[in-house]
Amino acid sequence: MTVAQALIAPFADYAFMRRALVACMALAIGSGPVGVLLMLRRMSLMGDAMSHAVLPGAAVGFIAAGLSLWGMTLGGIAAGLIVAVLAGAVSRNTLLREDASLAGFYLASLALGVMLVSTHGNSLDLLHILFGTILAVNDAALFLVGGIASLSTVVLAAIYRPLVMECCDPVFLRSVGGRGGFYHLVFLVLVVLNLVAGFQALGTLMAVGLMMLPALCARFWAREVASMIGVAIGVAFASGYLGLLVSYHFRAPSGPSIVLVAAAVYGLSIVFGRRGGLLAGIVRRRHFHR
Amino acid sequence: MSRSAISLENLTVSYDRHPAVHHLTGGFAAGSLTAVVGPNGAGKSTLLKAIAGLLKPDEGRIACGAEIAYLPQVAEIDREFPIAVADFVAAGAWSRCGGFRALRVDVGAALGRVGLESFAARGIGTLSGGQFQRMRFARLILQDAPVILLDEPFAAIDARTVADLMRLIGAWQAAGKTVVAVLHELDLVRAAFPETLLLMREAVAWGPTRAVLTPERLAAMRESAMRFDDDPEICTLGGAA
Known part of the structure; x- marks a missing residue:
């Protein structure tokens, strides 16, 4: 087997691999930008919390409609939005900060989700919901993931300027009457949608990996928000492609393979990253005359 | 009075x-x-x-x-945020262009008035304390409130920055x-x-x-x-x- 064959043949030979690759591309386009903005808002752990929050909703969908795409999707979206809104309300009306109140809600959600699935299904179902089955992505799931990525891209493009300003200088945005809170809410909806899209393919626990890890990598390579988004999409898609190959050749589960590849890129970025990487701090580049 | x-x-x-x-x-x-x-x-x-x-x-x-332009204490901003000086300053036109309309503003002229002509493409994280404050004053110029x-x-x-910015304040008055x-x-x-x-x-x-x-x-x-x-x-x- 040549290298080229090893890299291309799995996708040429098997339709399920091609579908998985397209799903990864859609996830990269949808989740990459959202992850970058989460990171810049210092809400990296928020994605994690929300992904757990999706679980009980998906479980309720699963109990109501079995392993049905739409049941679990709608349940996941509903649960994610409820937790996001509740956590926001708690942090606004009590002394708890948003990250702390989210932690409270997502721990409860995770426990509730595991409880629901394990009392109403078998452990295989639980594994499916927690870790997804990207190799079993069917046409309907592909349309859902692609649709969410498209919607997310269009909405993000539309609210890009206020959203970036809300991250960069929220006090300024408030002082000029730019309704930052509204865009924050729209953005949270996008986070939930993209997590639900990722959950189809990677499961609730792994979906956030393809959202945050590429974003963290991008911080080490790009200087502005727009270029960071580009890097994040590239890293996410490359992780999806390489992760699928790893999964295929080594018979490893696909979700963890993809996220581990992204984690490896993250490790490399920490060491070699052009902006603030470890080596960049050690190796002195020759400086300019002026 | x-x-x-x-x-x-x-x-x-x-x-x-x-x-x-x-x-x-x-x-x-x-x-x-x-x-x-x-x-x-x-x-x-x-x-x-x-x-x-x-x-x-x-x-x-x-x-x-x-209309009011408000400049909070500098501590309230994330100074490492990945945004170019020109983009940061252009946001001064918010009350006219809002979040969606095309930004038709002369960022270069505003940067010129605070002595940051050549910094438009730099990231805001690379500015010194004085330069950072000059940049925020450039945004105030575009707010034109x-x-x-x-x-x-x-x-x-x-x-020196205080003197330059005081001249700007005098011009505003x-x-x-x-x-x-x-x-x-x-x-x-x-x-x-x-x-x-x-x-x-x-x-x-x-x-x-x-x-x-x-x-x-x-x-x-x-x-x-x-x-x-x-x-x-x-x-x-x-x-x-």
């Missing part, structure tokens, strides 16, 4: 029921240049935030018909804008600010700088540590129950 650009009527703003600004009444005349001075915790920043509409008064009214509020604009800023600045540099206040409000929750004195900054008042200001009373009485001034 010319008409007021900002008038305050029995204004009280508090945190957790402890007043930071207490029954303040008065006005900033249109086209005036006023320094707000006072000890720590005297309510200076709170007053500016309330005028800018970022804090709700507990009591009383603030009347300001004109008739009322400008500055909260400690010269804290930890080098003398000459153009008829109303400028209110919270300052700690009393020499600068005496040299460049015609009006002063000495604030210690309430207005201790408000008027021409020379009349306000008397040696006795300055001594009293240095002596006073603003106390935080753990067991305060409920205020009954101004009809409050």
Whole structure:
């Protein structure tokens, strides 16, 4: 087997691999930008919390409609939005900060989700919901993931300027009457949608990996928000492609393979990253005359 | 007395029921240049935030018909945020272009006026403290508001930058804008600010700088540590129950 064959043949030979690759591309386009903005808002752990929050909703969908795409999707979206809104309300009306109140809600959600699935299904179902089955992505799931990525891209493009300003200088945005809170809410909806899209393919626990890890990598390579988004999409898609190959050749589960590849890129970025990487701090580049 | 650009009527703003600004009444005349001075915790920043509409008064009214540009203390910004200087400054046009319309603004000219012509493409994280403040003033130029509020604009800023930015403030006043600045540099206040409000929750004195900054008042200001009373009485001034 040549290298080229090893890299291309799995996708040429098997339709399920091609579908998985397209799903990864859609996830990269949808989740990459959202992850970058989460990171810049210092809400990296928020994605994690929300992904757990999706679980009980998906479980309720699963109990109501079995392993049905739409049941679990709608349940996941509903649960994610409820937790996001509740956590926001708690942090606004009590002394708890948003990250702390989210932690409270997502721990409860995770426990509730595991409880629901394990009392109403078998452990295989639980594994499916927690870790997804990207190799079993069917046409309907592909349309859902692609649709969410498209919607997310269009909405993000539309609210890009206020959203970036809300991250960069929220006090300024408030002082000029730019309704930052509204865009924050729209953005949270996008986070939930993209997590639900990722959950189809990677499961609730792994979906956030393809959202945050590429974003963290991008911080080490790009200087502005727009270029960071580009890097994040590239890293996410490359992780999806390489992760699928790893999964295929080594018979490893696909979700963890993809996220581990992204984690490896993250490790490399920490060491070699052009902006603030470890080596960049050690190796002195020759400086300019002026 | 010319008409007021900002008038305050029995204004009280508090945190957790402890007043930071207490029954303040008065006005900033249109086209005036006023320094707000006072000890720590005297309510200076709170007053500016309330005028800018970022804090709700507990009591009383603030009347300001004109658009306001507000420059908070520099500590309130993430200085490592990955955005280019030109993009940061362009946001000054927000009230005209909003979040969606095309930005038709002369960012280059605004950067030129603060001496940052060649910095447009740099990331804001690469600027020094003085350069960062110059950049924020460039954004104020693009905001082009008739009322400008500055909260400690010269804290930890080098003398040359202070001089350059003071020239800009002078130009704003000459153009008829109303400028209110919270300052700690009393020499600068005496040299460049015609009006002063000495604030210690309430207005201790408000008027021409020379009349306000008397040696006795300055001594009293240095002596006073603003106390935080753990067991305060409920205020009954101004009809409050």
